Amino acid sequence: MLENEENNGNENGMQVGGRIVEYEGLTYVTVRGAGHLVPLNKPTEALSLIHSFLTGDHLPTTTNTPP
Template identity: 85%
Template sequence: MRRIFGGYDPCYAINVEEYFNRIDVQSSFHADIKGRNTNFTWELCNPAILRTYNYSVFSVLPIYTKLIKGGLKVWVYSGDADGRVPVIGTRYWIEALGLPVKSSWRTWYHDNQVGGRIVEYEGLTIVTIRGAGHLVPLYKPSEAVSLIHSFLSGKHLPTHP
C-alpha cells in the first residue's frame, strides 16, 4: 500500500478495502472464507449495519461514571476538525458527568508545534488533536502515537514546545 507521510491519504479507503479483501488477510483474522459468497466484498462503510442496529441504550454516561468510580484512567480524544463527532459535542457530554476540573484547558505540543488542547477532570481527561478529522491516527499519525504513548506510559503530554 502506498502511503503519503505526514498527512491524510485520500486513497486510504481504496487501499483498506483492497487489503481486507485479500484471502491471506481474511485468513489471518480467521474470517469465514471457506464457502463464502464470491460476490461478497469487504466494504469500508456498510450502511446495512445502520439500518439493522438496535439503539437500545439511552445514554453511556452511567458507564463512564462506573469506570471512573472504579479508578480506571479514562482519556477521550477528538480531532478538532472532526465533522462527525465535533469537540463541542464531546465537551457537552463530559460536562454532563459533573466532574470537578483538575486542571483547566491548556495547549500540548508535538515536535515543537501545537498538538492540540487538553483538560483534566477528576477521573477523566479530554485531549484534542489539532487539524485531525474523525480518524485521528489517519490524519495525524505521529500525534496519535504521542498521545497513545503518553496515556500508556502515564506521562503528561508536553505543554511547552
C-alpha cells in the same frame, strides 16, 4: 505539543498540536487538524498520545505564565 486549557498560544517556537482539558479525573484531548480518525489524520500526534497513555507518562504540554 499539546496546550493546557489556559494556554492561548505557543512558546519556545514549538507548534501547538491540540488542547488538553482535565476535569474530575478525566482528560479530554483534542488534536488540532484531525477528524474522527486521529491516527489517519495526524499519525505523529496520535503516536505521542498512545505512547503517553501506555507508559503512564504525562502528555507533552506548555503553559503560558503571566510575567
